[in-house]
Amino acid sequence: MSEMKTTSAKKTSGYNFGLKGWRIIGFEIVMLFFMTGITVDGLNTIVPKMAAYHNWSSDVLLSISTPASIVALFACVMWAAFIEKGGLKRVTLITMVLAGISLIAYGNSVNVVMYAISLVCVVTFINAFACNCGFAIVANWFPTKSGIANGIATIGMNLASAIINWVLTGLSNVFEITGALTVLGIVLFVLAGLVALFVKGTPEEDGCYPDNDPAVAEMLKNEEMPAEIGSQFSYKDAIKNKYVWMYGIGNGFFGLATVGIMSQLLSFFQEVRGYDASSALTMLTIAAVIGIAGAWIWGAVDQKLGPQKTCLIFGIWYLAGIILLISPLKIGMYVGLIMLGASIGGNGQFGPVLAAQAFGRKDFSVSFSCMNMISGIVRSCSYAVLAVLHSMSNGYSAPYTVFGIIAVVGGCMIFAMKEKKKEDVDEDTVAAY
Numbered sequence: 001m002s003e004m005k006t007t008s009a010k011k012t013s014g015y016n017f018g019l020k021g022w023r024i025i026g027f028e029i030v031m032l033f034f035m036t037g038i039t040v041d042g043l044n045t046i047v048p049k050m051a052a053y054h055n056w057s058s059d060v061l062l063s064i065s066t067p068a069s070i071v072a073l074f075a076c077v078m079w080a081a082f083i084e085k086g087g088l089k090r091v092t093l094i095t096m097v098l099a100g101i102s103l104i105a106y107g108n109s110v111n112v113v114m115y116a117i118s119l120v121c122v123v124t125f126i127n128a129f130a131c132n133c134g135f136a137i138v139a140n141w142f143p144t145k146s147g148i149a150n151g152i153a154t155i156g157m158n159l160a161s162a163i164i165n166w167v168l169t170g171l172s173n174v175f176e177i178t179g180a181l182t183v184l185g186i187v188l189f190v191l192a193g194l195v196a197l198f199v200k201g202t203p204e205e206d207g208c209y210p211d212n213d214p215a216v217a218e219m220l221k222n223e224e225m226p227a228e229i230g231s232q233f234s235y236k237d238a239i240k241n242k243y244v245w246m247y248g249i250g251n252g253f254f255g256l257a258t259v260g261i262m263s264q265l266l267s268f269f270q271e272v273r274g275y276d277a278s279s280a281l282t283m284l285t286i287a288a289v290i291g292i293a294g295a296w297i298w299g300a301v302d303q304k305l306g307p308q309k310t311c312l313i314f315g316i317w318y319l320a321g322i323i324l325l326i327s328p329l330k331i332g333m334y335v336g337l338i339m340l341g342a343s344i345g346g347n348g349q350f351g352p353v354l355a356a357q358a359f360g361r362k363d364f365s366v367s368f369s370c371m372n373m374i375s376g377i378v379r380s381c382s383y384a385v386l387a388v389l390h391s392m393s394n395g396y397s398a399p400y401t402v403f404g405i406i407a408v409v410g411g412c413m414i415f416a417m418k419e420k421k422k423e424d425v426d427e428d429t430v431a432a433y
Contacts, residue, residue: 017142017149018212020203024141025153027199028134030191032156032348035130037164038103038184039069039123045168049177056112064116066380072123073376077235079132080365088140088201088365092133093192099125100188107181132369135352139364140202143220145211146356147307150349151299157348158295161288202361220361233363238370246417247354248371250311252378253410257318257403258347260382261340262287268396272326273333283337290341298346307353308415314350315411318343319404326397351375354414 017025038046043065051058083091102121109115135150142149171180200206209217238244265287269280302310321343325336355368382403389399 015148016212017145018208020206020208021141021149021212023198024137025149027191027195028130028138028153029156029159031130031134032154033160033164034099034184034188034191035126035160036157037160037167039126041161042164042168045165045172046177046181049168049172050109050115053177054109056115060112061115064112064119066383068116068120068123069376070380071120072127073373073380075124076127076132077369077373079128080235080369083133083136083365088133088136089195089199092129092137092199092201093196095125095128095133096188096192096195099129100185100192103185103188104182107178107185131352131372132365135355135368136365137199137201139352139356139368140361141208141210143210143356143361144213144216145303146353147302147310147349148299150353151296151302151346154295154299154346154348155292158288158291158344161291161344162285233359233366235366235370238366241367243354243358243417244367244370245374246413247351247358248374249378250410250413251351251354251371252375253406253413254311254314254318254347254350255375255379256382256385257407257410258344259379260386260403261322261400262344264386264390264396268400272396287337287341287344290338291344294342294344294346295349297342299349302349302353307350307357308417311350311354312411312415314343314346315408318407322400322404326400350414 043062047061047065048058050056051061079091079095086094099122102118102125106115106118106122109118134153138149138153139146168177168180171183174180175183203210203212210220262284266277266280266284269275269283270277273280275283298310298314301313305313317339321336321339323336324332325340327333327336351371352364352368355364355371359367385402386399389402390396393399
């Protein structure tokens with residue numbers, strides 16, 4: 001109970017998370033690194049190397065990623081129920097171990113069927129421990145500082161974008177791609193052991209105050225706990241709740257715009273701007289590195305203004321960045337790239353922050369799992385939207401502009417839902433019956 005005893009009654013500063021609080025954020029950075037690195041960005045290296053190693057078709061392997069992500073998306077909704085039954089930390093550890101086993105099986109697949117099944121398991125279990133469990137732990141530890149805490153934690157996503165392909169390539173040069181994925185699976189086992197030793201599901205279990213602030217602990221005791229005792233927030237309640245839908249769709253629009261733009265940004269720089277493949281890849285790396293700073297900046301803005309206003313600003317910023325990116329002036333393109341890079345960093349944090357603000361610690365798992373599913377369904381439409389608009393316009397200006405407008409619409413949807421306390425959300429849910 002050392003941190004709880006030594007923390008003063010004076011409200012702590014925005015970054016005073018305490019040693020154990022920073023440890024929680026550090027673990028979530030690593031968890032999100034694995035999620036983005038293995039299930040998204042790492043596919044740029046994994047797919048062609050697996051295809052070459054086994055003499056399989058790269059197109060077939062890449063096509064498997066879409067249904068695997070959809071299956072995993074629906075499977076991840078179940079984790080809130082498992083967390084409720086088995087406990088947050090236990091589910092975190094189980095899914096980390098299962099992710100490690102699945103990753104080793106994925107790397108050592110002997111046929112395409114095994115590749116597909118193991119990939120579904122990898123995506124499901126990694127998303128479970130990094131998003132469903134990881135974000136829930138962060139929400140428990142930082143109920144009023146979730147904006148800045150998640151802003152720092154989501155740096156892990158941008159670190160993955162910047163370096164995961166270098167890591168996979170380096171390991172593959174030594175162990176082949178099968179050995180590279182096996183090594184990363186073993187790393188997950190080690191990480192699970194560290195989580196077992198050093199991570200608690202709530203600060204109270206670790207002898208700390210939420211937000212490392214005794215005033216917040218007192219607030220939760222006086223205001224949140226009575227409401228939580230009688231809370232029966234279920235999946236049915238979540239699906240009927242307007243905040244879940246508006247926040248889920250709005251945040252999904254951000255993801256749709258990001259995936260749509262980033263998935264073809266390499267082609268944009270080559271086909272439209274005339275860069276060679278190496279220079280275009282450098283531009284993508286620059287965007288990812290800028291995103292590391294962007295994650296922190298958007299988290300700081302969120303903490304200062306609240307997620308609703310921040311999301312509106314984010315959407316407008318996104319559109320402005322796209323307009324500059326596709327402008328004929330080279331200086332405009334560079335400024336637009338910087339703005340989009342910063343946006344990539346902020347994109348991943350809004351969902352958990354909005355769920356934490358509206359639903360509190362106890363109902364976070366159910367509400368966020370449903371919001372995340374809705375966001376994922378919306379986000380998965382990005383490829384179809386891009387394909388249709390690109391074929392109609394025979395270029396990138398039209399689809400990129402539409403993606404910018406979609407981001408603004410997402411920001412407006414979230415902004416329209418004024419900030420409410422948890423008990424107000426509960427009343428809205430009851431009124432839906």
